[in-house]
Amino acid sequence: MASYSIKELENLSGIKAHTIRIWEKRYNIIVPARTETNIRYYNDDNLKRLLNIAILNRHGMRISTISKLSDTEMSEKVINVSSDTSNSDTNIENLVVAMVEMDESKIDRIFSRYIMHEGFEKSVTHLIFPFFEKIGLLWQTGSINPAHEHFVSNIFRQKLMVAIDNVVIPENKNNKKFILFLPEGEFHELALLYYNYLIKKSGKKAYYLGNSVPYQDLQEANQRVNADYLFTSLTSSLNSAEVKEYLIMLTQTFSTQKIFVTGLQIKNNLTDLPKNVIKVSSTIDFIEKLKKL
Numbered sequence: 001m002a003s004y005s006i007k008e009l010e011n012l013s014g015i016k017a018h019t020i021r022i023w024e025k026r027y028n029i030i031v032p033a034r035t036e037t038n039i040r041y042y043n044d045d046n047l048k049r050l051l052n053i054a055i056l057n058r059h060g061m062r063i064s065t066i067s068k069l070s071d072t073e074m075s076e077k078v079i080n081v082s083s084d085t086s087n088s089d090t091n092i093e094n095l096v097v098a099m100v101e102m103d104e105s106k107i108d109r110i111f112s113r114y115i116m117h118e119g120f121e122k123s124v125t126h127l128i129f130p131f132f133e134k135i136g137l138l139w140q141t142g143s144i145n146p147a148h149e150h151f152v153s154n155i156f157r158q159k160l161m162v163a164i165d166n167v168v169i170p171e172n173k174n175n176k177k178f179i180l181f182l183p184e185g186e187f188h189e190l191a192l193l194y195y196n197y198l199i200k201k202s203g204k205k206a207y208y209l210g211n212s213v214p215y216q217d218l219q220e221a222n223q224r225v226n227a228d229y230l231f232t233s234l235t236s237s238l239n240s241a242e243v244k245e246y247l248i249m250l251t252q253t254f255s256t257q258k259i260f261v262t263g264l265q266i267k268n269n270l271t272d273l274p275k276n277v278i279k280v281s282s283t284i285d286f287i288e289k290l291k292k293l
Contacts, residue, residue: 027067160193167200179227181209233263
């Protein structure tokens with residue numbers, strides 16, 4: 001069972017640590033364990049209960065009323081208030097609960113309902129991406145069990161792969177060609193898969209190399225397909241200085257091609273990019289860029 005600090009509970013639930021402490025003392029909503037040095041920590045059951053409390057409280061239920069509910073009664077009320085399938089915040093909170101429980105059927109239900117009402121693309125941009133952003137920091141610091149990350153990542157990876165397979169691209173030798181890849185050591189490929197989907201849906205040809213691609217393999221792939229564009233995402237494997245060096249190396253090797261780049265390292269740190277590097281700030285931004293190619 002994973003353990004969480006009160007700050008991690010705050011990040012996951014959206015409830016301030018100060019408020020959690022007050023609710024602990026006043027309403028006994030959750031009971032933390034303590035280390036030998038008397039430091040509070042919380043387990044999966046505490047997290048699930050607090051997430052359910054956050055959902056009910058955000059829907060107008062007073063904490064004094066919530067605190068009197070049993071876990072079963074609380075779960076039933078969460079189901080009732082979650083009937084609005086278009087509410088992304090509630091669905092994200094429910095996904096976190098399902099992740100902690102490792103409940104694949106619950107994840108499928110949440111995602112399928114959202115797709116039914118909002119469509120696949122909005123489900124990815126308004127549900128999957130914010131969900132992974134919310135818990136990404138905790139994964140990087142090791143405060144969530146890695147099994148949780150692998151579990152949900154593979155579920156959504158499968159769904160993206162199915163969507164990609166269902167895209168029919170008309171045969172046209174003049175189709176613009178993209179090579180999509182992640183640098184060596186970069187494994188966060190869900191966003192790259194979605195950009196692969198968008199490229200194919202736009203009628204372009206996509207060659208998907210996947211994660212942690214050795215530089216020599218990238219060069220060899222390009223020699224074979226002679227792509228018009230490269231697309232990569234830089235999230236966590238390189239620091240700011242290394243990102244700049246890597247982009248310079250790309251521009252020197254692929255000087256005749258445009259290189260699309262996205263990811264946290266690009267969005268947060270870099271502004272002065274080489275001339276043939278195109279920053280992608282969002283999926284909407286990229287869709288507009290695709291229309292002009």
